[in-house]
Amino acid sequence: MEMNRRKNQRVGVAPSVPSAASKTRRPAQRRPHAASAEKTGGAIDAGLSSKVLDQAAIALRRLLAFERPADAVLSDHFREQRSLGRRERGFIAETCYAVLRHRRQLERLVQPEVTPRRLLLACLLRYSGFGLRQLAGLLLPGEQDWLLALRSAAETDCADCSLAERLDLPDWLTERLSARHTEAELVELARGLNRSAPLDLRVNLLKTTRDEVLRQLAATGIKASACPYSPWGIRLEGKPALQQHPLFLQGHIEVQDxxxxxxxxxxxxxxxxxxxxxxxxxxxxxxxxxxxxxxxxxxxxxxxxxxxxxxxxxxxxxxxxxxxxxxxxxxxxxxxxxxxxxxxxxxxxxxxxxxxxxxxxxxxxxxxxxxxxxxxxxxxxxxxxxxxxxxxxxxxxxxxxxxxxxxxxxxxxxxxxxxxxxxxxxxxxxxxxxxxxxxxxxxxxxxxxxxxxxxxxxxxxxxxxxx
CATH class of the missing domain: 3.40.50.150 (Vaccinia Virus protein VP39)
Structure with a gap:
C-alpha cells in the first residue's frame, strides 16, 4: 500500500526540485525545472549572486536537519522567498541537491568547519563546474585561500577513505549492497545514483503517437528522443517547463520514469x-x-x-x-x-x-x-x-x-x-x-x-x- 508516498509529480510547478519522498512512499519523477546545476566540464548556465548563495545556504541548513522530505523543505523556502526567479530557484535546488549527493566527500573536504556555506562553495568548485575566478566576487575574506587549499587537497582524492565514503553512501547501505555487488560494481552503481536524473515522459497512446509527440516537442524547441526500452517513453534533453505546454494540458503526455x-x-x-x-x-x-x-x-x-x-x-x-x-x-x-x-x-x-x-x-x-x-x-x-x-x-x-x-x-x-x-x-x-x-x-x-x-x-x- 502506498501509505505515505507521492508517486507522481505535477509538471513544471515551482519549486523546481526533485521529490524527496517520506520513508514510506515512492519518490516521484523529477519535475521539469531550470537549467541543471550539476554539470561536468563547464560552468553552470545559471546566475549566481551573493543573494542566491546566501539563500542556498539558508535552504541547505534546513535540508541538513533531515526532518522532512527535501522537496517539502525547498517548497516552503521558495514560498517564503517569492522574489527569487525561476532560474534562481532552479540553481538553489540543484546545488543543494548536489551537496546532498556528495555530502560525505564534501564534509571531509571542509572539515573542521562544516557549514552550509562552505559545503556549497566546495560543491560548486569540485562538482558543479565553477572555477575560482567565477566565484571570486562572492567570497568573504579568507575564503579564496581556503578554496585554493581545498582544490589542492581534492586533487589527492580519497586514498584513505572507506569504501562507503568513496561511494558517498551511508555505511549501513554500503554493507547491504556489498552482499550483491562487487566493489567495482558498487563504484559504478554509486556513480549512477549520484548523478542527476533525466526527465522522462510517457505518451498517452489513447490520444496520440510517440512520433507525433516528438514532432510537436521539436516544433516548440524542446529536444527529445525515444527512450531505449519503453515503447511509450520519451527522454528530454534538459528540464523544460511543461505545465503550460499543449501536449500536457491536452493529456498527451505524463511525466514518468x-x-x-x-x-x-x-x-x-x-x-x-x-x-x-x-x-x-x-x-x-x-x-x-x-x-x-x-x-x-x-x-x-x-x-x-x-x-x-x-x-x-x-x-x-x-x-x-x-x-x-x-x-x-x-x-x-x-x-x-x-x-x-x-x-x-x-x-x-x-x-x-x-x-x-x-x-x-x-x-x-x-x-x-x-x-x-x-x-x-x-x-x-x-x-x-x-x-x-x-x-x-x-x-x-x-x-x-x-x-x-x-x-x-x-x-x-x-x-x-x-x-x-x-x-x-x-x-x-x-x-x-x-x-x-x-x-x-x-x-x-x-x-x-x-x-x-x-x-x-x-x-x-x-x-x-x-x-
Missing part, C-alpha cells in the same frame, strides 16, 4: 479485464494501465490517502480514460478490498519502499533512511503482497514492484510470499517484455539500475496464480 513505465508492460493488462492498482497514489501507473486497456474493462485505483487520489481525478480527466475507479481504503484488509477476492485478472503492487533506487532524484533519502526503517518496510511489504494476492483469480497475474535496490525489499519479500503461497509461481520478466518487443537484459525478476539501464533503480517480480 522509463523504468516505471515497464511495470505496465510486465502486468500487460488487456481490453475488458478487471485490474487493480493496489498502491495507486496519484495514479501515474494507473493512467498507463488504463491506456493499455484502451479505456475498457474496470481499473480500480486503491490507496489509503484521499489527498493522493484527489490528484488522480484531474489527470484521469486529461487522459480521456473512462475505466478508472479510485477507491480510498483504510488499509490492505479493507472490506472494499476483500469483496474483490478471487475476481481480479491482474494486480499491480507498487509497494511502499525505501526509495533507494531513486537517489538520482531524491539524494536526501540515503541520509534519512536507516536499516531499522527498511526492516519495518519489509514487514509492511509482506503484509501488502499477501493481501493483494487474495484478489487474483485462478490464472491471473500479480506483479510486485519497488523502486528499491535492496534485496530484502525485493526478492526477499517475493521469496517469503512464495514459501507460503504454493498456488503462485514466478514468470520470466525478461521473456514477458521480449514478447512485447522490449529487449532488455533485466533478469528473471526485473532489476533495473541507473548505470546499466539509464533508469531509476527498480525491481519487479511477475507471479501467476495456478488455474
Amino acid at each position: 522509463e523504468g516505471s513505465q515497464l511495470l505496465g508492460a510486465l502486468l500487460a493488462p488487456r481490453r475488458g479485464e478487471m485490474v487493480v492498482d493496489f498502491c495507486a497514489g496519484a495514479g501515474g501507473k494507473t493512467l498507463l494501465l488504463g491506456a493499455m486497456m484502451r479505456s475498457t474493462g474496470r481499473l480500480y485505483a486503491f490507496d489509503v490517502s484521499s489527498k493522493r487520489l484527489a490528484k488522480l481525478k484531474p489527470r484521469v480527466a486529461r487522459s480521456g480514460l473512462s475505466n478508472v475507479h479510485p477507491v480510498c481504503i483504510d488499509n490492505e484488509n479493507d472490506v472494499r478490498v476483500k469483496r474483490l477476492a478471487g475476481k481480479i485478472d491482474r494486480v499491480l503492487v507498487d509497494a511502499p519502499c525505501s526509495g533507494l533506487g531513486t537517489l538520482r532524484r531524491n539524494p536526501d533519502l540515503k541520509w534519512r533512511q536507516t536499516a531499522q526503517d527498511v526492516a519495518e518496510l519489509v514487514r509492511k511489504q509482506q503484509d501488502i503482497l499477501a493481501a493483494a494476492a487474495r484478489l487474483v483469480k485462478p490464472g491471473g497475474r500479480l506483479v510486485y514492484a519497488t523502486c528499491s535496490i535492496l534485496d530484502e525489499e525485493n526478492a526477499g519479500v517475493v521469496d517469503h510470499f512464495l514459501a507460503g503461497h504454493a498456488a503462485f509461481q514466478r514468470l520470466d520478466a525478461a521473456a514477458i517484455l521480449a514478447q512485447q518487443g522490449i529487449l532488455i537484459d533485466c533478469g528473471m525478476d526485473m532489476r533495473l539500475l541507473p548505470h546499466v539501464h539509464g533508469t531509476d533503480g527498480f525491481y519487479a517480480a511477475v507471479l501467476e496464480r495456478g488455474k
Whole structure:
C-alpha cells in the first residue's frame, strides 16, 4: 500500500526540485525545472549572486536537519522567498541537491568547519563546474585561500577513505549492497545514483503517437528522443517547463520514469479485464494501465490517502480514460478490498519502499533512511503482497514492484510470499517484455539500475496464480 508516498509529480510547478519522498512512499519523477546545476566540464548556465548563495545556504541548513522530505523543505523556502526567479530557484535546488549527493566527500573536504556555506562553495568548485575566478566576487575574506587549499587537497582524492565514503553512501547501505555487488560494481552503481536524473515522459497512446509527440516537442524547441526500452517513453534533453505546454494540458503526455513505465508492460493488462492498482497514489501507473486497456474493462485505483487520489481525478480527466475507479481504503484488509477476492485478472503492487533506487532524484533519502526503517518496510511489504494476492483469480497475474535496490525489499519479500503461497509461481520478466518487443537484459525478476539501464533503480517480480 502506498501509505505515505507521492508517486507522481505535477509538471513544471515551482519549486523546481526533485521529490524527496517520506520513508514510506515512492519518490516521484523529477519535475521539469531550470537549467541543471550539476554539470561536468563547464560552468553552470545559471546566475549566481551573493543573494542566491546566501539563500542556498539558508535552504541547505534546513535540508541538513533531515526532518522532512527535501522537496517539502525547498517548497516552503521558495514560498517564503517569492522574489527569487525561476532560474534562481532552479540553481538553489540543484546545488543543494548536489551537496546532498556528495555530502560525505564534501564534509571531509571542509572539515573542521562544516557549514552550509562552505559545503556549497566546495560543491560548486569540485562538482558543479565553477572555477575560482567565477566565484571570486562572492567570497568573504579568507575564503579564496581556503578554496585554493581545498582544490589542492581534492586533487589527492580519497586514498584513505572507506569504501562507503568513496561511494558517498551511508555505511549501513554500503554493507547491504556489498552482499550483491562487487566493489567495482558498487563504484559504478554509486556513480549512477549520484548523478542527476533525466526527465522522462510517457505518451498517452489513447490520444496520440510517440512520433507525433516528438514532432510537436521539436516544433516548440524542446529536444527529445525515444527512450531505449519503453515503447511509450520519451527522454528530454534538459528540464523544460511543461505545465503550460499543449501536449500536457491536452493529456498527451505524463511525466514518468522509463523504468516505471515497464511495470505496465510486465502486468500487460488487456481490453475488458478487471485490474487493480493496489498502491495507486496519484495514479501515474494507473493512467498507463488504463491506456493499455484502451479505456475498457474496470481499473480500480486503491490507496489509503484521499489527498493522493484527489490528484488522480484531474489527470484521469486529461487522459480521456473512462475505466478508472479510485477507491480510498483504510488499509490492505479493507472490506472494499476483500469483496474483490478471487475476481481480479491482474494486480499491480507498487509497494511502499525505501526509495533507494531513486537517489538520482531524491539524494536526501540515503541520509534519512536507516536499516531499522527498511526492516519495518519489509514487514509492511509482506503484509501488502499477501493481501493483494487474495484478489487474483485462478490464472491471473500479480506483479510486485519497488523502486528499491535492496534485496530484502525485493526478492526477499517475493521469496517469503512464495514459501507460503504454493498456488503462485514466478514468470520470466525478461521473456514477458521480449514478447512485447522490449529487449532488455533485466533478469528473471526485473532489476533495473541507473548505470546499466539509464533508469531509476527498480525491481519487479511477475507471479501467476495456478488455474
